[in-house]
Amino acid sequence: MTTIGVLGLQGAVREHVRSIEACGANALVIKKAEQLDQVDGLIMPGGESTTMRRLIDLYGFMEPMKAFAEAGKPMFGTCAGLILLAKDLVGYDEPHLGVMDVLVERNSFGRQKESFESNLNVTGLEEPYNAVFIRAPHIVSAGPSTQVLAMHNDRIVLARDGQFLGCSFHPELTEDHRLTKYFVEMVESAPVSV
Amino acid sequence: MNTGTDRVKRGMAEMQKGGVIMDVVNAEQAKLAEEAGAVAVMALERVPSDIRAAGGVARMADPRIVEEVMNAVSIPVMAKARIGHITEARVLESMGVDYIDESEVLTPADEEYHLLKSDFTVPFVCGCRDLGEATRRIGEGAAMLRTKGEPGTGNIVEAVRHLRKVNAQVRRVVHMTKDEIMTEAKLLGAPFELLLEIKELGRLPVVNFAAGGVATPSDAALMMELGADGVFVGSGIFKSDNPEKFARAIVQATTHYQDYELIAKISKELGSAMKGMEISSLSLEDRMQERGW
Numbered sequence: 001m002t003t004i005g006v007l008g009l010q011g012a013v014r015e016h017v018r019s020i021e022a023c024g025a026n027a028l029v030i031k032k033a034e035q036l037d038q039v040d041g042l043i044m045p046g047g048e049s050t051t052m053r054r055l056i057d058l059y060g061f062m063e064p065m066k067a068f069a070e071a072g073k074p075m076f077g078t079c080a081g082l083i084l085l086a087k088d089l090v091g092y093d094e095p096h097l098g099v100m101d102v103l104v105e106r107n108s109f110g111r112q113k114e115s116f117e118s119n120l121n122v123t124g125l126e127e128p129y130n131a132v133f134i135r136a137p138h139i140v141s142a143g144p145s146t147q148v149l150a151m152h153n154d155r156i157v158l159a160r161d162g163q164f165l166g167c168s169f170h171p172e173l174t175e176d177h178r179l180t181k182y183f184v185e186m187v188e189s190a191p192v193s194v
Numbered sequence: 195m196n197t198g199t200d201r202v203k204r205g206m207a208e209m210q211k212g213g214v215i216m217d218v219v220n221a222e223q224a225k226l227a228e229e230a231g232a233v234a235v236m237a238l239e240r241v242p243s244d245i246r247a248a249g250g251v252a253r254m255a256d257p258r259i260v261e262e263v264m265n266a267v268s269i270p271v272m273a274k275a276r277i278g279h280i281t282e283a284r285v286l287e288s289m290g291v292d293y294i295d296e297s298e299v300l301t302p303a304d305e306e307y308h309l310l311k312s313d314f315t316v317p318f319v320c321g322c323r324d325l326g327e328a329t330r331r332i333g334e335g336a337a338m339l340r341t342k343g344e345p346g347t348g349n350i351v352e353a354v355r356h357l358r359k360v361n362a363q364v365r366r367v368v369h370m371t372k373d374e375i376m377t378e379a380k381l382l383g384a385p386f387e388l389l390l391e392i393k394e395l396g397r398l399p400v401v402n403f404a405a406g407g408v409a410t411p412s413d414a415a416l417m418m419e420l421g422a423d424g425v426f427v428g429s430g431i432f433k434s435d436n437p438e439k440f441a442r443a444i445v446q447a448t449t450h451y452q453d454y455e456l457i458a459k460i461s462k463e464l465g466s467a468m469k470g471m472e473i474s475s476l477s478l479e480d481r482m483q484e485r486g487w
Contacts, residue, residue, distance in 0.1 A: 010233060010449065013212065014211075015208065041464075047210075047212075047213070048210070048269055050228060050269055051445075052230065054230070055231060057448060089283060112292035113197065115205075116199075117199055117201055117202055121228050132202060133202075134206050135270065
């Protein structure tokens, strides 16, 4: 059975676990880098990206996570997780993991009082998807290999670059598991998965 | 497109889980907190232990301080308004503060009514000592809770008491039969529908942090052990010998609250924690936890 890890340093970890299980896969909360060996794919949850980065450095997650990406294993970043995945960040010289070919801007919809929910049309999903945006980032531009899967008011908010899936919003905050299901299928069909 | 929905307000608190929210009084402290890995900062004019020492009326911070902190960091900024002070809360909302704490640490502006927090677009966090207080605050629209503890004392005993109480009462409701819930609602002074929701969910419908007395990494880890979703640290950081070390250590202990070897390691050579205070040395009027209704 497919096992999907949720980076458990901080943020909406429990919600992702629930969603993965609802999709019929195993979930494992990753608190130590060694645990990455036990999973076929990894979700990086919403939370505070600055905090997660501090903890990633502190606990030596950076190299093992880069190796995980190089091994071709699928990774899904939601909100803060998207910021961790992006190759380029507006206003920063260095990215975090820097593996997904997108340029991302942090807090690009404004502060908390501008946070919102909205229905999105997502490529591949028949019905609209209710997306929750909280102090959300957005994808300013995407590389040639990146497929744009959803837009909100002309901004890219969901995209896939091969093994990497990233979104501005929080699928874990609703009962709609279609995006998690999409990721589970990515993991199941990934070449490295046994 | 909808702003200020329950999902957006409560969701914001979900993103803070497993984290530490630190009290700061200026830009420099805010940056130190962000560097140390805080998930948010609480901008205020004085930390609780200084509020105790100063006496008099404690009010919302000078907006200049709040603005200074907002400009200094990219993590969320919270600020405190007095209980029932509609205008302080509206002023903070207009400034774009990310979360407002309707806080018993400040002198209450209304001794009968709390804010109707559902009227605001900005989300609120409120203090509680038991499930009655917790659910009344949620009923008014609070999107996040924190157990009160006794702020500014560096003594964890009240924080433990309140978190244990809330969690025990939640477990009790979860295991009740439906026909017992109305009487429980009457006894607790709790909205009936919220108790039903807690029974169905098996937990509180909003995130609950611990606050009021955290002074060491072990204190923070203890609150996580007892089931807190995260911790607020007020005086514990900037009243310690070495705020930078304490801030980092408290963040680490919160993430890895059951890794005791790690907590031992990071607790070495921290220097002295803030000076603690025996709760019985405080008269009833001096206990901030008694504020709120």
